[in-house]
Amino acid sequence: MGKRLQRLSWKKICHPVMENGLGVRSLHDTWKALTIKLRWSSRTKDSLWSKFIESRNIVKCIHPLCSTIGSITSSTWKNMLAVKDIAQEHITVRLIGGSSSLWIDN
Template identity: 30%
Template sequence: MAEKSMFHWIQWPQLCYPVEEGGTGFRRLRDIYKAFSCKLWWRFRTRSSLWATYLQANYCQVTLSLSATDIWRRMLNVSRQVELSMLGQVNEGSCHFWYDNWFSSSALFLRLIVIPDLTFKDFITNGEWDVQLLSRALPKGIIPSILQQSIPEDGRADKVGWMPMTSGKFTLALAFCEVHQASNTSGILSHVWHPRIPLKVSFFMLDY
């Protein structure tokens, strides 16, 4: 009965925060599910596999239909969030000019009207960015940032990096940090669960 009364005044969502945010370190299954969904989308976008080729052939050329699998719908739910954390390094220009994030904090389609027929090659003349061609399709404020990017060349594959990591590698831990609803952190809160403090006292201290 004492344990039930102790948990009665603790808000359950609070238990799922990290200890430095005033929680117990438990993780919501919803956030774990979403983090693994982000991993699926990352692998789909960055790895060449039979599975990725199948998804591209069956779902990427058409709008979402009732025949779409649950896995594909699950991936689409997090696709926008994952794409915002992806930064492409343009080498040969095989990444998408409009939909891939290759030169700033967001892809062009999030800010501009997409002209689907135009690709990287349509803005390059004699191996250099063509300012006049860029001016016809893009606002002037974006063009200086594009001119600072390297010119796509054949023979070097494009790369995609995970911006939250300096190494550019995707990690499930950081994906979880991206999707879970964070709270205010404090160095004092992390000491609430000190090994020398009785467990009941630590739970009592949550009601601060």
């Protein structure tokens, strides 16, 4: 008589349509991608926002990669540090001017 609704798991919904999913993006994956983009922008662009967020959350003479989540108050900075390892896998560093810190730069 009546149509029955079929329940789907969130993992199934997030699969591509070609794999019999609904093609909905995972919110967690989208959040990670946007946070990595935010981290990249703060590291590569000389913007007012990046200067503000770094001056507010980084103690002088400490490299941003050495910061720990527990010592920081900003939720944005905490999120950026949470994806630090994922971001670092896809970043390469080129020395152009020849100046580098043996202890901090990897």
